[in-house]
Amino acid sequence: xxxxxxxxxxxxxxxxxxxxxxxxxxxxxxxxxxxxxxxxxxxxxxxxxxxxxxxxxxxxxxxxxxxxxxxxxxxxxxxxxxxxxxxxxxxxxxxxxxxxxxxxxxxxxxxx
Amino acid sequence: xxxxxxxxxxxxxxxxxxxxxxxxxxxxxxxxxxxxxxxxxxxxxxxxxxxxxxxxxxxxxxxxxxxxxxxxxxxxxxxxxxxxxxxxxxxxxxxxxxxxxxxxxxxxxxxxxxx
Numbered sequence: 097x098x099x100x101x102x103x104x105x106x107x108x109x110x111x112x113x114x115x116x117x118x119x120x121x122x123x124x125x126x127x128x129x130x131x132x133x134x135x136x137x138x139x140x141x142x143x144x145x146x147x148x149x150x151x152x153x154x155x156x157x158x159x160x161x162x163x164x165x166x167x168x169x170x171x172x173x174x175x176x177x178x179x180x181x182x183x184x185x186x187x188x189x190x191x192x193x194x195x196x197x198x199x200x201x202x203x204x205x206x207x208x
Numbered sequence: 209x210x211x212x213x214x215x216x217x218x219x220x221x222x223x224x225x226x227x228x229x230x231x232x233x234x235x236x237x238x239x240x241x242x243x244x245x246x247x248x249x250x251x252x253x254x255x256x257x258x259x260x261x262x263x264x265x266x267x268x269x270x271x272x273x274x275x276x277x278x279x280x281x282x283x284x285x286x287x288x289x290x291x292x293x294x295x296x297x298x299x300x301x302x303x304x305x306x307x308x309x310x311x312x313x314x315x316x317x318x319x320x321x322x323x
Contacts, residue, residue: 128310139299139314140251184251194239194305195264196312198251 099123100187102199110207115172117202119185122166128188129161129168130196135181144170175206210234212315214300220321226288229318232281233302241312242275242285243299251299257283258305290322 101120109115117131128147132140146152146159146168158171168187172179182201189195213232221227233240241256255265257277265275272291277283287294297319301312 130311132314139317142311142313145311188310193263194258194303194310194312195253195256196241196310200250 098199099189099197100185100199102183102185102202104200105203106205107202108205108207109175111175111177113175113206115175115179115204115206117170117172117183117185117204119168119170119199120166121168121185121187121197123187123189124163124166126163126166126187126189129159130186131157131159131168131170132184132186132198133181134184134201140184172204175204177206177208180204180206212300212302212313214298214315214318216318217316218319218321220323221290222323223291224289225322226286227290227294227320227322229285229298229300229320231283231285231300231315233283233300234313235281237302237304237313238280239303239305239312240277240283241301241303242283243301243314244296245299245317246296254285287320290320292322295320295322 131144133143134140144159146161152159156173160169182203184201185199186196215230239258242254245251254267255275260277275285297317299317301314303312
């Protein structure tokens, strides 16, 4: 079992819809969770971090964390074509040394 | 504020040559990470430093790879000798590690092609 799992997609949504990206992790002790966005040919860009159970909202983005289910998700409201990218889920391992473990990423396509 | 700076942005070299990638972390950050990204393997952590000290190099693929961080504002990743399978994008990231503070910020990357 991979430590951080994501559906590779592509996930295709129409412009204006809500895009829902999901991630599961295997280490029950993990405490810190991150979402990165990566445009083709560019570097990963941090868009959300979440440390506590529940929801965290930032503009059109909402991160949701459920530690009991070992599940973290990213919702993008009012999706725009400019949101088309690969979204990487990352988790701090149980060692808590700052080492991020990345999922393989989900490719999102927002169609006009 | 300047982000993480990497050089060169592109490197094309022949098999057997030495390659040196450079990174300047964000000022004030205490941790630095070297990653490699390929289509097949995704984003892999190679090595990371905390306060200029290597903490975990378990991701370094083999002895041909080495990394140094002589001071808080500079790090190098060296491949000697290079091989075609080393072709990838190499990212450097930095972070200020503290209680509940683990956000990493990535540089633009170096695209390495070994022919």
